[in-house]
Amino acid sequence: MIDDCYALNVRGETATVYFYGAFDIVQIRRDASTNWSGAPAGAHGLLVNGDRCALIGGYAERRDVVSHLRLGTGEVELVGEGRIDGLPSEGPQLERICRGPEMHVIVGTDWYRASIT
Numbered sequence: 001m002i003d004d005c006y007a008l009n010v011r012g013e014t015a016t017v018y019f020y021g022a023f024d025i026v027q028i029r030r031d032a033s034t035n036w037s038g039a040p041a042g043a044h045g046l047l048v049n050g051d052r053c054a055l056i057g058g059y060a061e062r063r064d065v066v067s068h069l070r071l072g073t074g075e076v077e078l079v080g081e082g083r084i085d086g087l088p089s090e091g092p093q094l095e096r097i098c099r100g101p102e103m104h105v106i107v108g109t110d111w112y113r114a115s116i117t
Helices: none
Strands: 004-011 014-020 027-028 033-037 047-048 052-056 066-073 076-083 096-101 102-107 111-114
Touching: 004 047, 014 047, 027 066, 033 102, 047 096
Parallel strands: 004 096
Antiparallel strands: 004 014, 014 027, 027 033, 047 052, 052 066, 066 076, 096 102, 102 111
């Protein structure tokens, strides 16, 4: 059950979602879906590149955390964590767009870009 979609990533015909309730990552391609459990809670951005992904943010003191994950068989593996330096994590005019391995953050007239390779 999906209570709220916290992060969405669409690239081509593949949609990857990260949602409240279970905080699972689910990837949908055509008529098939794959589910990974065990992701950190509360992220607001999702970058995807093959079997790797990055969750951006979390609750409270984790708002600027980047969680690097590997998508295994049914579960995510936490590869490492870091902190965002210089990229706004919240604000009234903040817009975040994630497509594949790239995230674009627009705050007012400022445009930031981050990616995983």
